[in-house]
Amino acid sequence: MDQPIAYPFGLRPIRLSGQLAAGALLLAGLVWVVRGVWEIRLALAGEPASGPPVQGNGVHRPLNALEDSYHFVNAAGSVGGLLCAVFFIGWLWRVRDNAKALSGQVPKYAGFWVYAGWCVPIVNLWIPRGIVADVFHASAPGRKLPASLNVWWVLWLIGMLSGVGFVYRDSTDEIIARTYTGVGPLLVFDAAVVGSAVAGALVVRALTRVQLERMRGVLPEGDKGGHVVAPSPGVS
Template structure:
């Protein structure tokens, strides 16, 4: 029986299943990159708060008027832009990995995924649905890949941290960089809370990627 199972797994691997290790490595690498970038941005926010609001006031003076930026403020613009770029790159790599393991889970279980493929993207941006759909997709992948195993704790940690960062993240993402600078001068705690949640969620997501990938690699006998 064990030999037959190995033959079936080998046939599935060669004919249908697609490699997942490369996507997993890319997802992990970009998660680490994004975490470091966001942590660096948080450090610049602390530097702004420590320096204090210049006598000339915030960068946005109101009525469409902006004063020249200080050297620290200019540097924050660069750091913030790099953090946004790293986060976007991370999102793309994570979604590519999620699509790949989702497809493999479909093959391994012989049953279609619980959510149609557009929800792999829409689940993150559709109001209300974003509160549970992405986690549901990850849980569904695990259950179809390893039906007899419990969902890893890392999944719940990742999702809890992500949800914790949504309120403060919405407030900061809807503001311009100059508005974020002004907030750093007056109340940096909200900004740090948002960035801390993002960094912690990125760390937890690394474990999610590693554990789900390992589950599928185990089913494939290490191939892919």
């Protein structure tokens, strides 16, 4: 039987990490589809005669059943986003380390940008995409970047910029009030997030695939499903 051994040359397993990252992205996209459906339902139901949930001067009226259920949907979206962040950044660290080992080149961006690049204003408009592009070029020199990379990033920026004020500042009750006065911008935000999640999953799959292909050309015993194996004694 083949016995797994550790990756040589500082390479790290990435197949499972890539599957988890892509899966988390698609799951988050699905949750945001549900969120959009709930916002449409709220818009069609119309604002109750008692007015918006937040009525000023610290007064909050009781929520109806549909509004109350939106709180659960919105919370699920937050959980999905957190899972995406954890699995995507974990995967990105691995492929970044592998790209450095495969190419022998120092990454264009220092390691702290893998985290800080998402939250530092202004630079978060380009650094995360730059990190992924740098990893791809180091892993597959001479190959064109996948089209999904730019689609992912453009949709991410649209979602991030249109989401300011909807997600980062407003409470869930204030978002509910927005569905009654004009649901369109919220749905644009939702569509951008869903599209970004799907394109992001394609980016993860493309980069994981090319890096595994590169490993198969470098590792002495080949790559079996993302794990390097050595033959048992006596087996040629």
